[in-house]
Amino acid sequence: MNTNEQTDKHQTDENISAEDIQAANDNREKPKKESLLANLLLNIVVPTLVLTKLSGDEYLGTKLAIIVALAFPILYGANDLIRNGKINFFSALGIVSVAxxxxxSLMELPPEYIAIKEAAIPGLIGLAVLVSIKTKYPLVRTFLYNDKFLQTDKVEQALEKRGKVTDFNKAMRNASIMLSGSFFLSSALNYILAKMLLVSEPGTEAFNAELGKMTALSFPVIAVPATIIMMGTLFYVFRSITRLSGLSLDEIMVEQ
Known part of the structure; x- marks a missing residue:
């Protein structure tokens, strides 16, 4: 085999190898997107119906109704962890909270304990976000400014080139305060909702119905306002990045 033939064969092998790699990447199974409908049904609608309609002695009874109702969000969260192949902080936290x-409820503790628990979890997250401002790894970067969504290396290079690193750090501090505010709001609303609705004795059909009602109202009363604040924070972060780096949103977003 002459030199030209060896060169052509080597180039062909390289091309085939590159094509094979590209094909493998293209055929790699992408993570399935979460279904909003399934999320709402299994985390809110089904548990609410079980607690409010099936807690009577002629159906499941109070204790079994609680177990069945809470099994849906727990199994949904566990399936989400398994499907994604890694631990999602919020999914894991949701499982712990529901458990x-x-x-x-099964131990028939006073409703006050549930109200405190409902407020404590988002409250502690909000506090952690604030405390993390003083560390090298503020949580706002984990939640909103990370390599999963943004080309952070490209952004940081542009910020250094324009001398805007200090201004960007100030913007991240403001975003941290805004983000913690969404968790503190969720904490307050959780406590108020639990105190207003959970008034019956634990272990009764009336208590289960109240627990179901609290589950049903948690989305419009708590999740929606907190999400609005979080989306506002996200808009502020993106606006700050584009303004300080001089890059457009299309230039900094990771292609999905």
Whole structure:
């Protein structure tokens, strides 16, 4: 085999190798997107119906109704963890929160304990976000400014080139305060909702109905306002990045 033939064969092998790699990447199974409908059904609608309609002695009874109702969000969250192949902070936290609610209800602890638990979890997250401002790794970067969504290396290079690193750090501090505010709001609303609705004795059909009502109202009363604040924070972060780096949103977003 002459030199030209060897060169052509080597180039062909390289091309085939590159094509094979590209094909493998293209055919790699992408993570399935979460279904909003399934999320709402399994985390809110089904548990609410079980607690409010099936807690009577002629159906499941109070304790079994709690177990069945809370099994749906727990299994949904566990399936989400398994499907994604890694631990999602909020999914894991949701499983823990639901398990605590179920445990307290089955132990027939006073409703005050559930109200405190409902407020404590988002409250502690909000506090952690604030405290993290003083560390090298503020949580706002984990939640809103990370490599999953943004080309952070490209952004940081542009910020250094324009001498805007200090201004950007100030913007991240403001975003941290805004983000913690969404968690503190969620904490306050959780406590108020639990105190207003959970008034019956634990272990009764009336208590289960109140627990179901609290589950149903948690989305419009708590999740929507907190999400609005979080989306406002996200808009502020993106606006700050584009303004300080001089890059457009299309230039900094990671292609999905």
């Amino acid at each position: 605590l609610t179920g445990g307290m």
